[in-house]
Amino acid sequence: MKSETGFDHALYERFPTDKRPDSEVDALNEIWKAPTGWRRLTAVNNNYVGFWYVVTAFGFFLAAGILALGMRVQLAAPMQDFLGVDTYNQFFTMHGTVMMFLFAVPMVEAIGIMLLPQMLAARDLPFPRLSAFAFWAYFVGGTMFFMSLFVGLAPDGGWFMYPPLTSIAFSPDINTDFWLLGIGFIEISAIAGAIEIIVGVLRTRAPGMTLDKMPMFAWAMLVFAVMIVVAFPSVILCTMLLEIERAFNWPFFDATRGGDPMLWQHLFWFFGHPEVYIIFIPAAGLMSMMVSTVARTKLIGYRLNVLALVATGFISFGVWAHHMFTTDMPRVSAGYFSAASMAVSLPAGIQVFCWIATLASGTIKWTTPALFVVGSVVVFTMGGLTGVMVGMVPFDWQAHDTYFIVAHLHYVLIGGMVFPMFAAFYHWHGMTSSKALSERVGKWVFGLMFTGLHITFLPMHLTGLMGMPRRVYTYLPGRDLDLLNMISTIGAFVMAAGVLLFVIDCARRFRFTVHDDAGNLYNGGTLEWLPTGLYSTRSIPLVRSRDPLWDQPGLSQEVADGRYFLPNSATGQRETLITSPVMAEPQYVQLMPGPSAWPVSAAVFTAGFFLSLTVQAYPFAIFCGIVAVLSTLRWLWETDRPIKQETAEIGGGIEVPIAITGSSSHGWWALNTLMVVIGMIGFMGVFAYLYLYGINPEVWSAPPPLGQTVLILTMEGLAFVAAWGGRRLLATKEGRLAEDLPWMMEALAVGLLAGALYFDITGWLETGLAPTMNGMGATVFMLMVLQAQVVTVAIIMAAYLAFREARGIMTTPTNVTMDVVARFIGFCALQGLVFTAVTRFFPGG
Amino acid sequence: MVSSDRGKAIVATVLALGASSVVSGCKDPVQTRYEPSDAAKSRGLVAIEKTGCGSCHEIPGVEWPRGRLGPSLAGFDDVGLIAGKLPNRPGLLAAFIRNAPAIKPGSTMPPMPVTDAEAQDVASYLYGLDSD
Amino acid sequence: MIEAVWGWPPPVLDPAGPYSAQVTTLSWALFALGVFVTGVVVVALWVAIKGPPNWKANLGGERAIWIGGVAFPGVVLTALLIWGLTLTASLTEPIRGDEMRIRVTGEMWWFRVEYLDPDGAVMMVDANEIHIPVDTPVVLELESADVIHSFWVPHLSGKKDMIPGRRTLLRIEADRAGEFGGVCAEYCGGQHALMGFIAVVHEPAAWQSWLADRMDTLANAAEPVAQESQRYPGDADLYPTEAEYLERYDARRGYDLFMETGCAACHRIAGSEANGLAGPDLTHIASRRSLGAGILPNHRGTLIGWIGDSQSIKPGNRMPSYDRLSAEDLGHIAAFLELQK
Numbered sequence A: 001m002k003s004e005t006g007f008d009h010a011l012y013e014r015f016p017t018d019k020r021p022d023s024e025v026d027a028l029n030e031i032w033k034a035p036t037g038w039r040r041l042t043a044v045n046n047n048y049v050g051f052w053y054v055v056t057a058f059g060f061f062l063a064a065g066i067l068a069l070g071m072r073v074q075l076a077a078p079m080q081d082f083l084g085v086d087t088y089n090q091f092f093t094m095h096g097t098v099m100m101f102l103f104a105v106p107m108v109e110a111i112g113i114m115l116l117p118q119m120l121a122a123r124d125l126p127f128p129r130l131s132a133f134a135f136w137a138y139f140v141g142g143t144m145f146f147m148s149l150f151v152g153l154a155p156d157g158g159w160f161m162y163p164p165l166t167s168i169a170f171s172p173d174i175n176t177d178f179w180l181l182g183i184g185f186i187e188i189s190a191i192a193g194a195i196e197i198i199v200g201v202l203r204t205r206a207p208g209m210t211l212d213k214m215p216m217f218a219w220a221m222l223v224f225a226v227m228i229v230v231a232f233p234s235v236i237l238c239t240m241l242l243e244i245e246r247a248f249n250w251p252f253f254d255a256t257r258g259g260d261p262m263l264w265q266h267l268f269w270f271f272g273h274p275e276v277y278i279i280f281i282p283a284a285g286l287m288s289m290m291v292s293t294v295a296r297t298k299l300i301g302y303r304l305n306v307l308a309l310v311a312t313g314f315i316s317f318g319v320w321a322h323h324m325f326t327t328d329m330p331r332v333s334a335g336y337f338s339a340a341s342m343a344v345s346l347p348a349g350i351q352v353f354c355w356i357a358t359l360a361s362g363t364i365k366w367t368t369p370a371l372f373v374v375g376s377v378v379v380f381t382m383g384g385l386t387g388v389m390v391g392m393v394p395f396d397w398q399a400h401d402t403y404f405i406v407a408h409l410h411y412v413l414i415g416g417m418v419f420p421m422f423a424a425f426y427h428w429h430g431m432t433s434s435k436a437l438s439e440r441v442g443k444w445v446f447g448l449m450f451t452g453l454h455i456t457f458l459p460m461h462l463t464g465l466m467g468m469p470r471r472v473y474t475y476l477p478g479r480d481l482d483l484l485n486m487i488s489t490i491g492a493f494v495m496a497a498g499v500l501l502f503v504i505d506c507a508r509r510f511r512f513t514v515h516d517d518a519g520n521l522y523n524g525g526t527l528e529w530l531p532t533g534l535y536s537t538r539s540i541p542l543v544r545s546r547d548p549l550w551d552q553p554g555l556s557q558e559v560a561d562g563r564y565f566l567p568n569s570a571t572g573q574r575e576t577l578i579t580s581p582v583m584a585e586p587q588y589v590q591l592m593p594g595p596s597a598w599p600v601s602a603a604v605f606t607a608g609f610f611l612s613l614t615v616q617a618y619p620f621a622i623f624c625g626i627v628a629v630l631s632t633l634r635w636l637w638e639t640d641r642p643i644k645q646e647t648a649e650i651g652g653g654i655e656v657p658i659a660i661t662g663s664s665s666h667g668w669w670a671l672n673t674l675m676v677v678i679g680m681i682g683f684m685g686v687f688a689y690l691y692l693y694g695i696n697p698e699v700w701s702a703p704p705p706l707g708q709t710v711l712i713l714t715m716e717g718l719a720f721v722a723a724w725g726g727r728r729l730l731a732t733k734e735g736r737l738a739e740d741l742p743w744m745m746e747a748l749a750v751g752l753l754a755g756a757l758y759f760d761i762t763g764w765l766e767t768g769l770a771p772t773m774n775g776m777g778a779t780v781f782m783l784m785v786l787q788a789q790v791v792t793v794a795i796i797m798a799a800y801l802a803f804r805e806a807r808g809i810m811t812t813p814t815n816v817t818m819d820v821v822a823r824f825i826g827f828c829a830l831q832g833l834v835f836t837a838v839t840r841f842f843p844g845g
Numbered sequence B: 001m002v003s004s005d006r007g008k009a010i011v012a013t014v015l016a017l018g019a020s021s022v023v024s025g026c027k028d029p030v031q032t033r034y035e036p037s038d039a040a041k042s043r044g045l046v047a048i049e050k051t052g053c054g055s056c057h058e059i060p061g062v063e064w065p066r067g068r069l070g071p072s073l074a075g076f077d078d079v080g081l082i083a084g085k086l087p088n089r090p091g092l093l094a095a096f097i098r099n100a101p102a103i104k105p106g107s108t109m110p111p112m113p114v115t116d117a118e119a120q121d122v123a124s125y126l127y128g129l130d131s132d
Numbered sequence C: 001m002i003e004a005v006w007g008w009p010p011p012v013l014d015p016a017g018p019y020s021a022q023v024t025t026l027s028w029a030l031f032a033l034g035v036f037v038t039g040v041v042v043v044a045l046w047v048a049i050k051g052p053p054n055w056k057a058n059l060g061g062e063r064a065i066w067i068g069g070v071a072f073p074g075v076v077l078t079a080l081l082i083w084g085l086t087l088t089a090s091l092t093e094p095i096r097g098d099e100m101r102i103r104v105t106g107e108m109w110w111f112r113v114e115y116l117d118p119d120g121a122v123m124m125v126d127a128n129e130i131h132i133p134v135d136t137p138v139v140l141e142l143e144s145a146d147v148i149h150s151f152w153v154p155h156l157s158g159k160k161d162m163i164p165g166r167r168t169l170l171r172i173e174a175d176r177a178g179e180f181g182g183v184c185a186e187y188c189g190g191q192h193a194l195m196g197f198i199a200v201v202h203e204p205a206a207w208q209s210w211l212a213d214r215m216d217t218l219a220n221a222a223e224p225v226a227q228e229s230q231r232y233p234g235d236a237d238l239y240p241t242e243a244e245y246l247e248r249y250d251a252r253r254g255y256d257l258f259m260e261t262g263c264a265a266c267h268r269i270a271g272s273e274a275n276g277l278a279g280p281d282l283t284h285i286a287s288r289r290s291l292g293a294g295i296l297p298n299h300r301g302t303l304i305g306w307i308g309d310s311q312s313i314k315p316g317n318r319m320p321s322y323d324r325l326s327a328e329d330l331g332h333i334a335a336f337l338e339l340q341k
Helices: A009-014 A023-032 A037-040 A046-075 A083-119 A127-151 A173-204 A215-246 A261-294 A303-320 A331-343 A345-361 A368-391 A393-399 A404-431 A439-465 A482-509 A555-560 A599-613 A617-638 A667-695 A707-730 A741-766 A775-806 A816-843 B004-024 B038-051 B090-098 B116-130 C019-049 C054-058 C062-091 C190-194 C204-219 C243-248 C251-262 C300-313 C327-337
Strands: A575-579 A586-591 A648-650 A655-657 C101-107 C110-116 C124-126 C129-133 C139-143 C149-150 C160-162 C166-174 C180-185 C198-201
Touching: A009 A368, A009 A393, A023 C160, A046 A127, A046 A368, A046 A482, A083 A127, A083 A173, A083 A215, A083 A261, A083 A404, A127 A173, A127 A599, A127 B090, A173 A215, A173 A599, A173 A667, A173 C124, A215 A303, A215 A667, A215 A775, A261 A303, A261 A345, A261 A368, A261 A404, A261 A667, A303 A331, A303 A345, A331 A345, A331 A368, A331 A393, A331 C062, A331 C190, A345 A368, A345 C054, A345 C062, A368 A393, A368 A404, A368 C019, A368 C062, A393 A404, A393 A439, A393 A648, A393 C019, A393 C062, A404 A439, A439 A482, A599 A667, A667 A775, A667 A816, A707 A741, A707 A816, A741 A775, A741 A816, A775 A816, B038 B116, B090 B116, C019 C054, C019 C062, C019 C139, C054 C062, C101 C129, C101 C149, C101 C160, C101 C204, C110 C198, C124 C129, C129 C204, C139 C149, C139 C160, C160 C166, C198 C204, C251 C327
Parallel strands: C101 C139, C129 C198
Antiparallel strands: A575 A586, A648 A655, C101 C110, C110 C124, C139 C166, C149 C160, C149 C180, C180 C198
């Protein structure tokens, strides 16, 4: 086999090596020991953070479920007054928002953080403090967001918040701002988690675990994370636009001033539809793994399944407008989006038949996960079929925004995500609980949920065809809707009884542990079932097949005896093995940061910052913002330090470097991912500009003079050169101190960018354009706002770089911090060039 | 324009009924208390909802609308007088529902678009709302 | 409660015109397909789990995935897509331009209805009711005055959104007379749930006379308070004598109150000085079938209830409760409004 990195595959023959001394295990335990008492909250290890994450997300599932019960009581009979109209509207908005943003996405991300390191046999995810930050931002922000319900200030515009209903004219109170706030946190934590997962899956797999041998869940999480990176920028932008329109009266969505409410729908659904698959794909990955375990045989059609996941992710970006068939789309567009919506059901069909074929090739054992897995296939298929129906444009014109859709989406999401999640709870809880949950109770949980689901949602198809629109707090009597709604309400309580039973069983039997867990209850064959401690596995195994535990019966013992990679701590610090992205060949040892309060502080004060903005406590917002930035810098401070030891032995006599820089480093991958995110936000901003021009060209006015434009473009070009130059300069200092010149080059670059931005803004103001004037002003200045955001970050980065240099911790000839700063500033310069060129040359004078 | 004969007839009925109630005391003896059938009561509720009586009255069993312009009709069988003026009897109530101004001059309540049978049913429903 | 416009059978499957009938056919085909495929998957699961070994062996390989997951859906979906696209094309045939036009504007939370003459000028304004003749294509110009709404009469056609800053067109046609319920289908805040209307389909002759009546009202609209006898609308059998009532309540007094208490600031009555445009046009209020946007029957009782206490009936709607008016004054206003046909 050809090597990817020059690593000699013959070296793999040295494993398993001889048994290693047990004292190394004690050392590992000591290094990975979690803080105790209150300081436990500063833990960053995935066993803790992942578990907290899962529990919090499940808490939001319960909370949103209770809201649903309230709604069902209100709708049990016509014209009831159980919840008033205002409360009901808040309930359904919160139910949708919380389920989508505070439960589904965080839950799959949480399961990823919890399971991935063990599945890949990494010691932890590559950026544990980032995981901790993502969790705490989510926990604090999500909780505060939910609390708004108790003071009657919860958002009430529906989970997709269409303006102008959510604009300041029709929603003058801060309810909508709470929504934007809550979503802001999820955006932050989802992006952070996605970066973590992309780098984790691609770079921290056990040696030998080529892409082709990755567990399906890892594949799913990879697709999931890439989709987040591409889709979330769109919602980040549109929440920014709406908040700016509300706070500063910039008319992005105001049709009377050259904005367009449809801009929101395009931006939101460009995120919103992939969002559904963002939720479904990881669950499908879990399904594939569990199907194989419950059928006690290998997954049939592994490659087809991978292909299906990737195809789903890809096609899902081409279907967003099928939520907009009733907005009077041109026939051609409707046809295209209808075709794409049909096409996206093909990969789903492939997956369903992969699972059926796997079940057929094995022999099922009727455990609780098996029940949920089989139930999920049925429910998901039914939801998929109604999905095909509403993908047909003429049918959608009738079914759109009725209870038919409510039924459809619940079948899809419950079958596609909630049932797999419950299956996964049962399947994997042995990893974190010292006692097993009851199988007998589990079957009741399944039975109640499965029947409750159908009693609730099956009649809703008919309710919709009877003409009941969704999002109504009540309905008039005498329309033959009473009985159908009563049945749905009864079903909702049956389903809730199933969930309640699960919670009770958890309270009775679930006991969190990281050491003496109940183990592999259902006999899974992948690496997460190796014996583990907080450091994950004692040694990192060499992977030779997709189900190593089934194929190599002695593997667990060999791993525990330290007969594979990195059987000890090579540097005396937390570390993991970084491998190459395709073939997973060992490349270097990454040092990992340990517990820290700073990510927690950064998250709490970020939350404080946004919350203060929402309630318009601006001075306190500034205070929180500063503390959040300082906390972040402080947390980073301890990373990227000069180290004496340059290489480490990772077992079998193989020596690899420690903490490298450049394009093979995990930091490079993370930064690139982040730049894709920011670039996508910018791209969406440019889309908004061009879109409004397409809709309302009459409000477009002439750009500032050409000479000024050339000056600005030149400054941005020079900034790019300077940023690059600083890094080159550092490279010439090999073996010497870094001195001031490199960071000053970066500072110069930042200065040029700030200057260019200043000229850009004033230039436009001089033409008489103002952001509040019309759609053109709003989008032009919005691009400046986006640029100002990245330039501000660049300024902080340059200052941080200077500070590090002054404290003498800048390594030469290369330095990760320098790499990150230079590349980021270079990116800012390119973005500035694009923004300036687009706004000033298109459509031009 | 006005069918005054009919109006007089109604007034006469009212007076007769009123007189008899004076004779027999304010509250009916138990054995003669009005016991509407369940079928009449449920027809009455349908008529109430169809007519929209709730626009002005709060009526037990009618979730919506629950207007506050007119008096609440809860516990109607315990109310001494219809509209504070007329003896409380089912037949009279039905007549009142159909044409309140004719029975109680000056009533705010307008004539209701219900048939005589429907008015009887509505009265049955209102009397069926036992509070005891 | 408005009768007879909603209810069993499901309106989507009970078409009253060509634009919904074709979708009904498609719907039944889709439901049949849905049931069939669900059946296939359930049977496949049963075979996979409990089936005879040779069946299981056949199912347990990649071939099953290619057949069940790729070939079968590929063929079915392609066929469906062709049907769907063809149907979409035929339902969105370009509008000829000579159809009768009605402009419907969604407002929070009711529908403004304007009948346009062939030149596109507004000839008559109404609210929450759309009257069309049978077997005649009608083009609706859908607009919004505030937020996004959606116009939906499931018996007649699919829905179409009403979007601020845009005018969307929807063609409807009915092939039988009757009254059909309509609703706003896009969540538009507070009272979205109680934002309905009625589509009334007349036989052509009846429609002509209906229109003639309306135009007649407008032509004689100079004096909104008629002098002659004031008859209660509707069936004589339903209303016994109204002598007392009519002696007591005075339409002219009602007109004065209408102008004085602020009604006229939001409501327009053609020919009078009431010119408000914020609320529904009341020129023809007495001949409407409903009050409060398709939610209450329209008669003197509900009219008084609505004016006096609309906030109890439809909480949060844009009309304040006029509970400061005396019962007598409400009666006067109702007596006046009953004359606006």
